[in-house]
Ligand SMILES: [Zn+2]
């Protein structure tokens with residue numbers, strides 16, 4: 093099991109990175125990405141801070157992916173900050189997509205889907221077929237999310253991703269301890285988004301580390 097989108101007290105989450113990792117380990121997660129909200133003000137310190145808990149994660153048997161979620165960053169700056177994050181040692185760059193519940197600036201999905209340094213477009217809202225195709229060409233994952241509000245467009249995201257054969261990830265966008273999904277909850281989110289049982293199994297239990305080595 094994996095989760096590629098979570099938050100800690102380093103942004104607006106409730107848990108220290110180490111407690112989040114521990115709770116994920118107990119639920120059976122193999123891989124956890126910590127992807128706190130980032131812009132130009134805090135990107136460097138986030139990558140550095142999360143990197144410091146790699147050893148603790150290893151002690152709990154969790155493969156920690158050091159990441160950031162570029163959040164409300166102007167589209168023209170997304171490639172610059174995504175590249176900077178990778179240069180500083182981030183394993184994964186998530187972009188806070190055009191969810192229907194926040195005034196994310198139009199063009200954010202496009203900028204993310206055309207940037208090779210981006211790995212996941214989170215809660216992409218009413219993403220267009222063209223943007224999803226651009227993501228598929230670059231191996232960027234589109235997110236199906238359990239998070240209330242952001243999850244309203246999961247069905248649309250699945251339909252568009254299927255049309256252009258773009259890979260999906262199922263994430264929690266955890267902010268509080270109760271947001272982490274059990275195995276059963278992950279199944280429910282995948283099936284509830286309209287994925288078949290076979291598609292869900294392939295998405296929920298694949299080796300994401302291979303996918304990120306694009
Ligand atoms: Zn948040």
Ligand SMILES: [Zn+2]
Nearest residue numbers: 097161214265
């Ligand atoms: Zn998030």
